[in-house]
Amino acid sequence: MVVGMSGVRLVASPNKRARRGEETLRLVVIHGTWMRDDAAALARLCDPAAEVSCHYYITRSGEVIQLVDEREVAFHAGKSAWRDITGSVNGYSLGIEVANSGPFLEYPDGPPAGVEQGSVDWAAAERYSEAQYAALIGLLRDILRRNPGILPEAVVGHSEVAPGRKIDPGEHFDWKRIKDGLTG
Numbered sequence: 001m002v003v004g005m006s007g008v009r010l011v012a013s014p015n016k017r018a019r020r021g022e023e024t025l026r027l028v029v030i031h032g033t034w035m036r037d038d039a040a041a042l043a044r045l046c047d048p049a050a051e052v053s054c055h056y057y058i059t060r061s062g063e064v065i066q067l068v069d070e071r072e073v074a075f076h077a078g079k080s081a082w083r084d085i086t087g088s089v090n091g092y093s094l095g096i097e098v099a100n101s102g103p104f105l106e107y108p109d110g111p112p113a114g115v116e117q118g119s120v121d122w123a124a125a126e127r128y129s130e131a132q133y134a135a136l137i138g139l140l141r142d143i144l145r146r147n148p149g150i151l152p153e154a155v156v157g158h159s160e161v162a163p164g165r166k167i168d169p170g171e172h173f174d175w176k177r178i179k180d181g182l183t184g
Helices: 039-044 128-147 175-183
Strands: 015-017 027-032 056-058 064-066 070-073 094-099 155-157
Touching: 027 128, 039 056, 064 128, 094 128, 094 175, 128 175, 155 175
Parallel strands: 027 094, 027 155, 056 094
Antiparallel strands: 015 070, 056 064
16 A cells, blocks of 8 residues: 555556565656546456556546555566566566556547557647646655655656557656656
């Protein structure tokens, strides 16, 4: 459970495993859901057949929902690497999904396989809300305070740990605002 954050709702996902002894938290990976609907995104993140999850989900209204305990591994990054971590960063990271359809408004359940790497119209992408940025910065501050092994520069996008495979949280995500919120 979240230590120090009030108002966090729990929606347990079965898509998790125990963190192994050598797997210490070193980074936080930010994702965009690329889905239009919070209910559908949460259903997918809790569907055992989907085998995907995250530690936290931030709704469009800025509600923070915890799906997997931080002491456990959520299945959010897939094939990924960061610095000396290869294969998958899942065991060494916390995953935060931020509700957003990105450039895929025409796909209510997210883009079909292969579409993400095509040309996208970022100008037409759904914007992240003020409430989402405020909730994300608050959550990240709390995570970094409780986990001194995670530095502000280790808050990264899915696109950074899975380049060429993933593009979220997208070009329309305000990284400067996040970094300023963590260091200011």
